[in-house]
Amino acid sequence: MKMIHTADWHLGKRLNGHSFLEDQRHVLKQFVDAMEEEQPDVIVIAGDIYDTAHPNKSVVTLFEETIQQLNLKMHIPIVMINGNHDSKERLSYGASWFNNSQLFIRTTLASFFEPILFEDVALYTLPFFTVSEAREYLEEQVESYEEAVKKFVQRVQSQLDVTKKNVLVGHFTLNGAPKSDSERDLTIGTIEAVSPKYLEGFDSVLLGHIHHPFALDYDHIFYSGSLLQYSFSEVNQAKGYRVIEWHADGMQQTFKRFVPQYELEVVEGTYEDVVNGRFERKSDNSYFHFKLREMHHVTEPMQKLKQLYPNTLALTPEVFVASVSTEQTPHIKQLQPMTIINQFYEMHTDTSLSDIQQAYLETLMTEQREGN
Amino acid sequence: MKMIHTADWHLGKRLNGHSFLEDQRHVLKQFVDAMEEEQPDVIVIAGDIYDTAHPNKSVVTLFEETIQQLNLKMHIPIVMINGNHDSKERLSYGASWFNNSQLFIRTTLASFFEPILFEDVALYTLPFFTVSEAREYLEEQVESYEEAVKKFVQRVQSQLDVTKKNVLVGHFTLNGAPKSDSERDLTIGTIEAVSPKYLEGFDSVLLGHIHHPFALDYDHIFYSGSLLQYSFSEVNQAKGYRVIEWHADGMQQTFKRFVPQYELEVVEGTYEDVVNGRFERKSDNSYFHFKLREMHHVTEPMQKLKQLYPNTLALTPEVFVASVSTEQTPHIKQLQPMTIINQFYEMHTDTSLSDIQQAYLETLMTEQREGN
Numbered sequence: 003m004k005m006i007h008t009a010d011w012h013l014g015k016r017l018n019g020h021s022f023l024e025d026q027r028h029v030l031k032q033f034v035d036a037m038e039e040e041q042p043d044v045i046v047i048a049g050d051i052y053d054t055a056h057p058n059k060s061v062v063t064l065f066e067e068t069i070q071q072l073n074l075k076m077h078i079p080i081v082m083i084n085g086n087h088d089s090k091e092r093l094s095y096g097a098s099w100f101n102n103s104q105l106f107i108r109t110t111l112a113s114f115f116e117p118i119l120f121e122d123v124a125l126y127t128l129p130f131f132t133v134s135e136a137r138e139y140l141e142e143q144v145e146s147y148e149e150a151v152k153k154f155v156q157r158v159q160s161q162l163d164v165t166k167k168n169v170l171v172g173h174f175t176l177n178g179a180p181k182s183d184s185e186r187d188l189t190i191g192t193i194e195a196v197s198p199k200y201l202e203g204f205d206s207v208l209l210g211h212i213h214h215p216f217a218l219d220y221d222h223i224f225y226s227g228s229l230l231q232y233s234f235s236e237v238n239q240a241k242g243y244r245v246i247e248w249h250a251d252g253m254q255q256t257f258k259r260f261v262p263q264y265e266l267e268v269v270e271g272t273y274e275d276v277v278n279g280r281f282e283r284k285s286d287n288s289y290f291h292f293k294l295r296e297m298h299h300v301t302e303p304m305q306k307l308k309q310l311y312p313n314t315l316a317l318t319p320e321v322f323v324a325s326v327s328t329e330q331t332p333h334i335k336q337l338q339p340m341t342i343i344n345q346f347y348e349m350h351t352d353t354s355l356s357d358i359q360q361a362y363l364e365t366l367m368t369e370q371r372e373g374n
Numbered sequence: 375m376k377m378i379h380t381a382d383w384h385l386g387k388r389l390n391g392h393s394f395l396e397d398q399r400h401v402l403k404q405f406v407d408a409m410e411e412e413q414p415d416v417i418v419i420a421g422d423i424y425d426t427a428h429p430n431k432s433v434v435t436l437f438e439e440t441i442q443q444l445n446l447k448m449h450i451p452i453v454m455i456n457g458n459h460d461s462k463e464r465l466s467y468g469a470s471w472f473n474n475s476q477l478f479i480r481t482t483l484a485s486f487f488e489p490i491l492f493e494d495v496a497l498y499t500l501p502f503f504t505v506s507e508a509r510e511y512l513e514e515q516v517e518s519y520e521e522a523v524k525k526f527v528q529r530v531q532s533q534l535d536v537t538k539k540n541v542l543v544g545h546f547t548l549n550g551a552p553k554s555d556s557e558r559d560l561t562i563g564t565i566e567a568v569s570p571k572y573l574e575g576f577d578s579v580l581l582g583h584i585h586h587p588f589a590l591d592y593d594h595i596f597y598s599g600s601l602l603q604y605s606f607s608e609v610n611q612a613k614g615y616r617v618i619e620w621h622a623d624g625m626q627q628t629f630k631r632f633v634p635q636y637e638l639e640v641v642e643g644t645y646e647d648v649v650n651g652r653f654e655r656k657s658d659n660s661y662f663h664f665k666l667r668e669m670h671h672v673t674e675p676m677q678k679l680k681q682l683y684p685n686t687l688a689l690t691p692e693v694f695v696a697s698v699s700t701e702q703t704p705h706i707k708q709l710q711p712m713t714i715i716n717q718f719y720e721m722h723t724d725t726s727l728s729d730i731q732q733a734y735l736e737t738l739m740t741e742q743r744e745g746n
Contacts, residue, residue, distance in 0.1 A: 061465045070470050091431045096468035098442050103471055 003123050007244040008033070009173070009210030011230035012184075014061035016053075018315040020289065022230060023060060027265040029229055029331065030068045033243065036258065037072055039247065045078055048210030048226060049085025049130055049173030051093060069105065079104035081118055083129035085173040085210050086186060101184035107118070111139040115161065120215065123248065126204070128154060128157070130141055130173040130211075134299065139365040147174060149315060151201040159203050167248055170201060173210040179217040179225065184233035186371070198223060206253065214239055215257055222253065231266040234291045234316065262314060264288050270320070273297035277306060285316045311334055339367060375495050378412065379616040380405070380421035381545070381582030384459065384556075386433035386493030386695025388425075388540060390687040392661065394602060395432060401601055405615065408630065409444055412617065414489040416492050417450055420582030420598060422501055423465060439645045441477065449704040451476035453490055455501035457582050458558060458743060462501070483511040486526055487533065489540075493618065496535060498576070500526060500544040502583075504740070509529040519546060524572040528588035532574050539620055551589040551597065556605035558743070570595060578618065578625060586611055587629055594625065604639045606663045606688065636660050636685060642692070645669035649678060663688040711739060 015022045037045065042153035046367050051065060056163060072078050078187045090109040097107040102310050104119055117124040128151070136150035137143065140157075144150045151174065162168045175195045177180070198220065203206050206222040213236055215227030226244050242259040252333075267288040271281050281288075296317055297303055307314045338347075343363060347355050355363070383402075387394045403430050409417065415656045423437060429544035444450050462481040469479040478490055480499040489496040498525070509515065512529075516522045523546065534540045541659055547553070547567045571591065573579050580596040587599030598616050603609060614631040639660040643653050644667050655662075669675050671690055679686045709717075715735060719727050727735070 059461070066467060076468050091430070095434060095438060098446055099468065099471050099475055099477065102474045105471065124385060130591060178730065335624060 003121055003167070003248040004042045005123070005169075005208075005246045005248075006037065006042045006045040007208045007224060007226045008045065008215055008229070009208075009226045010050045010085070010232075011047070011065075012050055012053040012228060012232060013065050015059045015184075015230075015232055015290070017232065020313065020315055022232070023064065023261050025230055027064055029241075029260045030064065032260050033070060034076075036243070037076060037078060037326050038206065042078060042245070044123075044125070045072060045080045046125070046169075046171055046208050047080065047082035048171050049083050050087045050207055050210055050228075051082060051085070052088050054087065054093065055089035057092075073100075073105045074104055077103075079106070080122070081108065081125055081127060081169055081171065083104045083107075083127050083173060083210075084109045086130045088130070088296060110133065111154075117161075117168075119166075122165075123169055124163060126158060126168065128170060128172040136324045140219065147194045148200065151196045155190070155203065156202055162203055167205045167253075170204040170207045171209075172207065175211055176209065176218060176223065178219075179212045180214065182213050182224065182233055182235040182239075183210055184213055184228070184236065198212045208246075213308050215242065216240070224255065229260070230262055234268055235264055237266050237268050266291070268293065271295070273300055273303060277310060279310075286311055287313050290314045291318070293318045293320055295320040340364065362365055375493055375538075375620040376412065376414045377541075377618045378409065378417040378680070379420070379618055380412045380417065380601070380657060381423045381595060381598045382457070383419070383424040383437075384422055384600060384602075384604060385437055386425045386429045387602075387604055389604065392685065392687055394604070395436065397635050399436055399604055401613075401632045402436065404632050406440060406443050406448075408615070409448060409450060413525045414450060414617070416495075416572070417444060417452045418497070418541075418543055418580050419452065419454035420543050420580055422459045422582055422600075423454060423457070423461050426459065427464065428548055429464075431456070441623075444744055445472075445475055445548055449475075451478070451492070452560065453478045453480065453499060455479075455499050455543055455582075456481045458502045461501075480590045483507065483526075489533075491538075493579075494537075495539045495541055498530060498540065499541050500542060501624045502545040519566045520568045522571065523568045524603065527572055534575055534672065539576065539577045539625075542576040542579045543581075544579065547583055548581065548590060550591075552586065553582045554585050554607040554611075555603055555739050556585055556600070556608065564672045578713070580616075580618075585689035587614065587616065588612070589655075596627065601632070602634055606638055606640055608638050609638045615685060638663070640665065645666070645672055645675060649682060651682075658683055659685050663690070665690045665692050667692040712736065 011026070013026055015242055052061065055204040063362065065293065072277065073080050084090050094107045099208055100107060109129050111129070111131055114126055114128050117126050131150070133144055133147060133150060136154075140150070140153055142153070143318060151172070166316050177195045179198045181280070183217055201223065205222060208223050209223070212225045212231060213228035215225055217225045227241055231239055232243055240257065240259050242257055242260065245256045245258060245298065264287045265284050267283055268291045269276065269283065270293045271283055276294060288311070290313065292307060292314065294303070294317065300306070304314070307317060340360065368370045376576070380438060385398055390598055441452065447647065452640055456462050465480040468478045469481075472479060474736055483501070484687055486498055486500050488586065489498050493504050505516055505519060505522060506537050508526075514525070516525065523544070530650055530654070545720070549567045549569045573595065577594060581595070582599050584597045585600035585604060587597055589597045599611070600608070602613055612629065612631050613634065614629055617628045617630060619626045636659045637656050638657055640663045641648065642665045643652055646665060646668065647653055660683070662685065664679060664686065666675070666689065672678070674691050676686070679689060712732065712735065716727055
């Protein structure tokens, strides 16, 4: 039994105005070609297929063509769940018809209790949900994402067939996984990370959400990582897919890398060196984040840099970074979005947000995240 | 062989701010129930399934649930094409999978040359297209919608199997069909109506676009009409679906009516009579267009009318109508959109639109119509 584990395609993702669509097409072609060679028994896509709840035409077409190739032409079964970036409704449109060709798009909490069976493996799909959705589905009090996952796993325990390999497919943060800039918070105002101890009973756990494929150090719990480097905090991070094979004597896993069209690169140096090409780089077309010294005399540095390196996406004058980065930036990154808004409001108005204002903002953020 | 002919569902349609979604749900339930009784061999939906290229979640869900019921639960084959209101990409998403259960969503011009076969009937699907798409596909000069249809039919003639009943499914205006206010122009700046003489060779032609089910007087060419009355120019117009049966001795057609939740009604009278309920109506919840006399003394008539008749959608003071309607309004209705814009611009600026301005507006209108 050979399974492929991938996730976080984020089709349609943009970074500083740049669309990654052509890069995504390039790498998905590699993926399809690789699948032709691998001939897996099933491909698992663990959420965040799209980057937004409203992907545009060309993004949807890329997804449809890719899945069509894999599922209809190559006859590979596919199991996918929605992530926090996907619209459940949009992703699952047509799902009842897709089942006929073993394309399983799972977006409901009820689907967790209807495993998909492959020979000696049972796949339990836990699509991304909100805490309030879990509360409504389970019909009991649930305070956090962790508590919800725990309760779901508890309820399914008695159902697990121990003569099979039971695999959980989910989309959430596991305790200990370091985050980069491109994963969006799953929940607001609640403890979101889940302890691995609540996942007992499963022979393997295939996750989406964290973009680093080696974020965890377990022999049976994995993130596949994202399709591409989607933020400068992911520079030099390997991107690819994972092959998981079940043999008589146990499980074996291998990570296989993609070769992206262009890479993200962070370049530090002086403005003068960079405009004269005196710096190391993989390609002039790399997605550059320049962090440059000695540029206070330059009037339109970004314009000049884009002329020379068309995929330049970010520019930070080093003097600025030195003055604020060490204290302010890391601090802000650890805060909940509501706390940041609150602090900003207090700084500018000398009063705090009222309960009504807070509740309204939370509703807005929930709606935005859930794609309404 | 029993075929059902329907079209112009316009799911998501709004009139003066009112959403028809619940009315559409109501009537589609009747349709599904009717299909349970009819047990047809195929349902043909001749375009304009959605009202916009970007239908929202609940609209898409209504469509999916309806089709799921008919196709997956009741196992009725369905053939549909896009109309000028539909986005080809959005409508045909998943089409390759749907074919497995005999749900045929046809959106390409190439599909015209691959008829769908049912026993003794061959269905030729000609989805809505623009003249420039036809030109590109046919690789020859095409000036009008009529010329395009003519060329498509000519090319398919030799392929027609005369031992079968050949049926054309299309979405365009046929010469002689009277239009109402709710069909949007198919093309801008070109002659859009098609002469029936170019449709020879087909035993039957099932069309979408015109909302009146008796717009044509032929024994083998039909509009099904729209799902509901979508403009006040369609008041009292029958809405339903058409049953077409092929017997050994020929074809038989029957039109079956829907019973809408609420109807559109135009009410003429004095303001005083209406607010005192002294007028004939089918229900207080009808969608009213009031054309009222003696209301110059009333300050907020619309507010008062909506209080009494919550579905009031339009109000015209009769004095206004009398002064402009007979000369101006019918004249404007016969003009092309570009001509109307031009006249408006000239009236306000005393200069004409430049060529560049005109070209830009035409691009905008084409894009808007094609749902980009």
